[in-house]
Amino acid sequence: MHLAILTPDPADETYAERWREAYEQYRIAFAAAGVETFASSWVDPWPADVDAILPLRAWGYHKRAMLWAERLADPPAPLINPAHLLRWNTDKTYLSALAEAGVPVAPTVFTDTLDQVILDKAFASLGCEQMVVKPAISAGSFQTYLLGKGEAAPDVPGLLMLQPYLDAVRGEGELSLFYFGGALSHAVRKVAVGGDFRVQPQFGGQVDAIVPTREMRALAETTLAAAPEGAVYARIDLIRGTDEDLKLMEMEAIEPDLYLGYSQGATSRFVRAVLAAI
Amino acid sequence: MRALPLIAAVLLLGSGIAQAAEKSAPRRAEPESAVEEDDGGLGALFHASTAAVRERLGDPDVSRAEGKGAFWTYRLPNCALFVFFHESPRGLRVTGASTGPRKRGEPPMTVQQCLATAVQFGSPN
DSSP states (O other): OEEEEEEOOTTOTTTTTHHHHHHHHHHHHHHHTTOEEEEEETTSOOBSSOSEEEOTTOTTGGGGHHHHHHHHTSOSSOBSSOHHHHHHHHSTTHHHHHHHTTOOBOOOEEESOOOHHHHHHHHHHHTOSEEEEEESSOOTTTTOEEEETTOOOOOOOSOEEEEEOOGGGGTTOEEEEEEETTEEEEEEEEEOOTTOOOOSGGGTOEEEEEOOOHHHHHHHHHHHHHSOSOOSEEEEEEEEOTTSSEEEEEEEOSSOOOOGGGSTTHHHHHHHHHHHHO | OTHHHHHHHHHHHHHHHHHHHHHHSOOBOSOOOOGGGOOTTOGGGTTOBHHHHHHHHOSOSEEEEETTEEEEEEEETTEEEEEEEEEETTEEEEEEEEEEOSSTTOOOOOHHHHHHHHHHHOOOO
């Protein structure tokens, strides 16, 4: 069996060699299961003679979202996760769809343009003193800003999402639950430290394994049940809102960091879920 | 004369590495039929201008300019429609489209079926 794992655009220096280490971990894991993998840049034509395509390292898709969407239109082999889920998950307006389906989502405003008037109105409607602003198609805190009331609106083109900054990122943290083949695998919490508001390890975020509570599982599974079907892998990111209830921050089903090293057996569970889907 | 065997060894080593790289690199799929060669179910909208698309479908729910192209998203009642534009001598023109579900349980639709939904329910705006 041959599996292509999508990797970044080699011309994008943001990712330079970082992706190789991550790809190597997957290559070794799949090789142990008798599966040969190939690294294939997502910006290149699709690879041939593969049984499935895994977009796990398609870093940078958000920078060329149109090309990404075009790539998803006609893959030569099954995509895992399926193309319809990848498309749905590309644009964070999926949060609105989930909210409409009854999932408690962190308060979010979407806007095509951002000027001071719109920003001030957003502060008023969200009822917050600090706000996180980022593109609706983004990843890894790309073009993400933390603004205080009265600060100038950043010049970021395209559809933007605005969410209140929640103190919980520095306390309880962002809670991430990982589901493989629809079953809970493991969970971690990521806490922003120092002066940063971003929880990712590359920004200094502190990561710890946790045992998810019933409350966390309930929200994660409600989210999965409301999302398009077919998720072989998904990371559900939760955070506690100002009302002390857990809210959905994001559902990541394209190229999330799966934090496999934080749970014994997680890698095997992931590999089994992928192979079961092929 | 002593350098020749070394050079030969280097050349052989280089070709061996190149062969190994070739062996491990995935073969690329046959070039996809350029989107332009297949209307992908778009019918009259294939190669249409942005104005023509607006006239038929209304303003998109999301529009994104990217390089010399753009793509528009329409959230239609039973499907999401993504329309791709690329620059041409006559300005931006539709080169392709794809569809996706808007919510769980929606059956997969072709571009043609999704477009028919737009016509059935009228302009989304």
